[in-house]
Amino acid sequence: MKLIKANKERLSFQIDKKEKRALFSLLKLYPLMPAGYQRLSRSEAKSEDQELLDEALTTQRLENKRQVLAMMKAKSRFRVNKNGYRFSIKPAQLEWLLQVLNDIRLGSWLSLGSPDGAVEMFAALSEQNAPYFWAMDMAGQFQMILLHALTGEGSTQADSPPSTSREH
Amino acid sequence: MVETATPEVIPDIEQEQKNKTGLEPGYLVICWNDPVNFMDLVTHVFQTVFGWNKVKAEQHMLQVHNQGKSVLTRESMEKAEHYVHELQKYSLHATMERDE
Numbered sequence: 001m002k003l004i005k006a007n008k009e010r011l012s013f014q015i016d017k018k019e020k021r022a023l024f025s026l027l028k029l030y031p032l033m034p035a036g037y038q039r040l041s042r043s044e045a046k047s048e049d050q051e052l053l054d055e056a057l058t059t060q061r062l063e064n065k066r067q068v069l070a071m072m073k074a075k076s077r078f079r080v081n082k083n084g085y086r087f088s089i090k091p092a093q094l095e096w097l098l099q100v101l102n103d104i105r106l107g108s109w110l111s112l113g114s115p116d117g118a119v120e121m122f123a124a125l126s127e128q129n130a131p132y133f134w135a136m137d138m139a140g141q142f143q144m145i146l147l148h149a150l151t152g153e154g155s156t157q158a159d160s161p162p163s164t165s166r167e168h
Numbered sequence: 169m170v171e172t173a174t175p176e177v178i179p180d181i182e183q184e185q186k187n188k189t190g191l192e193p194g195y196l197v198i199c200w201n202d203p204v205n206f207m208d209l210v211t212h213v214f215q216t217v218f219g220w221n222k223v224k225a226e227q228h229m230l231q232v233h234n235q236g237k238s239v240l241t242r243e244s245m246e247k248a249e250h251y252v253h254e255l256q257k258y259s260l261h262a263t264m265e266r267d268e
Binding site: 033039043103144 | 203204205206208209212216249252253256257258259263264265266
């Protein structure tokens with residue numbers, strides 16, 4: 001996927017068929033973060049406020065899911081051209097797409113057993129959890145392309161996959 | 169016409185009520201380190217949620233990365249909850265803790 005045009009109203013990417021298939025396969029996984037995983041406080045016991053936060057995040061995820069499904073259905077979002085598709089999105093929509101992709105990335109990481117680094121991750125890899133490894137890596141690659149498109153930094157194409165050194 | 173009596177507010181009670189409703193800025197919004205979020209994403213989220221410039225956002229992101237956590241802001245309970253929710257929308261590991 002490559003950024004081909006960006007202005008305040010819209011960002012347009014060239015995306016080929018394989019990439020589009022990969023993106024859609026990823027988006028179908030959303031949401032992957034377990035409900036109730038996020039805590040409002042580390043020091044305080046679960047409270048009414050925590051329940052409100054859980055509700056707010058659940059509502060947010062439902063809304064994101066609705067938008068994801070609408071995006072996947074909208075033919076105008078992916079216009080066919082000779083090299084695949086022209087994928088267009090507004091900057092504000094790109095923010096929720098980043099949220100969705102990071103949910104998939106973190107949810108995959110949790111499903112892999114929250115490994116600390118690449119060595120631990122590969123050690124824990126099995127036939128059963130391999131799809132999560134794929135999802136985590138792929139979501140990261142799409143995130144970096146979208147981020148660079150938003151910030152206008154780097155090249156307009158993700159030349160290399162994000163390395164673990166860029167992670168926290 | 170019946171005249172409405174002016175309510176008399178006793179300062180101590182007002183202060184107590186203020187604390188109870190969380191209007192006092194006594195909560196720290198903290199972002200914690202994890203091995204999975206990209207540094208660029210964390211910087212972007214800080215810029216988006218707090219409206220910070222890139223330099224400030226990167227300073228906090230590096231503090232998270234190097235020291236395990238960063239105190240992002242000190243706010244009233246309501247505002248702190250709002251910021252935690254906004255950060256968690258992006259799946260960042262953020263919490264609010266009472267500033268004691």
